[in-house]
Amino acid sequence: MNATSSRVDLNLFRVFDAVYRAGSLTQAAAQLHLTQPAISNALARLRRQFGDPLFVRDGRRVAPTPRARAVAPDIAAALQALQRSLAVPQRFDAAASTRRFVLGMRDVLEFALMPTLTRQLLEQGPQLQLQSARIERRRLDRELVAGALDLAVDVPMTVGDELVREPLFREGLCVAMRPDHPLAGAPLRVESWLAARHITVSSRRTGPVLEDAVLQGEGLRRDVAVRCQHYYGACHLAASSDLLLVLPRYYGEWFKTQLPLRLAPPPVALPELEVMMYWPRNAEHDPAHGWLREQLRRAVRDGAPRPG
Structure with a gap:
């Protein structure tokens, strides 16, 4: 030709x-x-x-x-x-499928969602495969449209018309400290909280995190002593020092069962962590994809984000 x-x-x-x-x-x-x-x-x-x-x-x-x-x-x-x-029937038979689903998410959301979601998926489809993959936000659109990712779970962001997004859950923030911390005996006050030293968690090397952006908007500033990549290490630091850590409540509640930590409400109004589900519009009517989306919604209804 x-x-x-x-x-x-x-x-x-x-x-x-x-x-x-x-x-x-x-x-x-x-x-x-x-x-x-x-x-x-x-x-x-x-x-x-x-x-x-x-x-x-x-x-x-x-x-x-x-x-x-x-x-x-x-x-x-x-x-x-x-x-x-x-002629393929417009339904997805999870029990007979060997399909591999790839979900884009960061580690804090993997921790929150994967235990419940994995349990659900493998109960219904014992031969299914599930992969959690770290996402680069600047490449999210193209990876979803190209099929490199089936779904992505992340904070709200602007995406193109080729993607669909849906709110998945909202979660409040809390402050973690060791039980015998000098501030553990009474409700946190703004002045004493700002006077303490802090841990922050971000995958980025520089730039303010959510709580610092809120404080800057109020003309306030806190003293960040340590910047970690993951909440796992940050929680261990908070449990063994006088440093304070702001983190999602589901993370704090779980780590409280593993480490000597006390949780307290933030002394300033911080916005809830909002999490969205993203998928390519070209998969909107795919039966397997629709089934996966419903499983993720169900995981949230059944208790996620509550690890384990």
């Missing part, structure tokens, strides 16, 4: 297959409910694409050329594959 073959109309191959099987333009037209001139026009376009006559007159019938006989099995197989795809 020539350089323009990538733009060929797939309907032309239906005409080719019908003519090849019938050996007659008239019969092919009847089978496809087309006029004979329409069949002739389709064959003319195919001949230009292949650079070959494809069919030649043989009395009242037409006979395939060697080139037509060579490509006919591939065309027939491709048409059959398309037909099978269209």
Whole structure:
């Protein structure tokens, strides 16, 4: 085929297959409910694409050329594959599926969602595979549209029209400290909280985190002594020092069962952590994808974010 073959109309191959099987333009037209001139026009376009006559007159019938006989099995197989795809039932059978789902999320959300979600998925589909992958926000749109990620779970952000987003859950923040911290005996006050030293958690090397951005807006500032990449290490630091840590309450509640920590409400109004689910619009009507989205919603309804 020539350089323009990538733009060929797939309907032309239906005409080719019908003519090849019938050996007659008239019969092919009847089978496809087309006029004979329409069949002739389709064959003319195919001949230009292949650079070959494809069919030649043989009395009242037409006979395939060697080139037509060579490509006919591939065309027939491709048409059959398309037909099978269209015939697939519009439901997802998790119990029989070996599909691998890839979810984009950061570690704090992996901690919150994956235990419950994994348990649900493997109970219904014991052969399913689930992967949590770290996301780069600047590449989120293209990775979802390209299918590198099935879903993403992250904070609210602006995305293009090719993505769909849906609120998943909201969670409050708390302050963690060791039980015998000097500030542990009474409700936190703004002045004493700001006078203490703090731990902050961010995957970025520089720049304010949520609570610092809020404080800056109020004309306030706190003293950050340590900047960690993950809450795991930050919680251990808070449990073994006089440093204070602001973190999502679900994280604090779990670590409170593992480490000597006391949790307290922040002394300033901090916005809740809002989490969204993102998926590609081109997967909106895919049964397996719809099933996965519903499992994530169910995981939240059933208690996530509550690890374990």
